[in-house]
Amino acid sequence: MAVTRPLFVCVVLALVLGIQAKNCPAPFTSVGNKCYYVSLTKENWHAADRTCRKFGGDLAVFENDQDKTLTTEYLKSLGLPFTDSWRHSVWLGINCLGNRRNFRLSKTGDIATYMPWVPYEPDNSSPEEDCVAFANYNRAFGYIDIECDKLFPVLCESQAADDYLWLKKENSKIIIIA
Structure with a gap:
């Protein structure tokens, strides 16, 4: 009883x-409380942004450490190498285009509040490092600032249907x- x-x-x-x-709407996959789509086709940041919008989403942005960890494990499960190099990055929905060093969410234009930079980033090593990618770099997983014309896979997110x-x-x- x-x-x-x-x-x-x-x-x-x-x-x-x-x-x-x-x-999650097709072709997105549920990861934690988010819906992700990964395109392994390497594109520049602007083309990546268009790719996500074509599927009804936006370039992804992490909200907290748990979100970053879950997404990292998901990306690794897809076979993304994530060696200790910026060359193995994925594009995210953050940039400082037109607003020097004020990193904003591409979806809303709001200032990005959760910014898990890898050590020594953002470094603005060239004046064109206006876009943000996610990488395993300087022995840590996190954000790097980099030129928008680099070619990386694309990480899109979409709202889940309730x-x-x-x-x-x-x-x-x-x-x-x-």
Whole structure:
């Protein structure tokens, strides 16, 4: 009887609140609470931005350390080399185009608040380092500032569609309604 009461409470909460599931639109894949699409075709930053928009998304941006870690593992699972070199980067949705060294989100124009730079970055080693990529560089995974004309794979993100599953009791059985 002790197990029945907590189960009953969970079922009632699920009936009242619904169970929410995230569905990613094609060709995106669910990673944590985000939807990602990776194009291994190497493009410059501007072409990468267009590629993401073509699929209904935007160049990806990490929101916190957990997001960065989950995404790093996902990218490695796809076979991206991520050796200790800027040459193995992926494009992100941050740049300082037209606003010298004020890194902004390309999607909204807002100042980027989570900026996990690798050591010694941003270095602005050339005046054209206006775009941001994600790399394993200087022995750390994080952001680098780099010229927008470099060719890298593309990391896009999209909003997940919210679907609600409802539990319903019918003839002493719990059924799920999508």
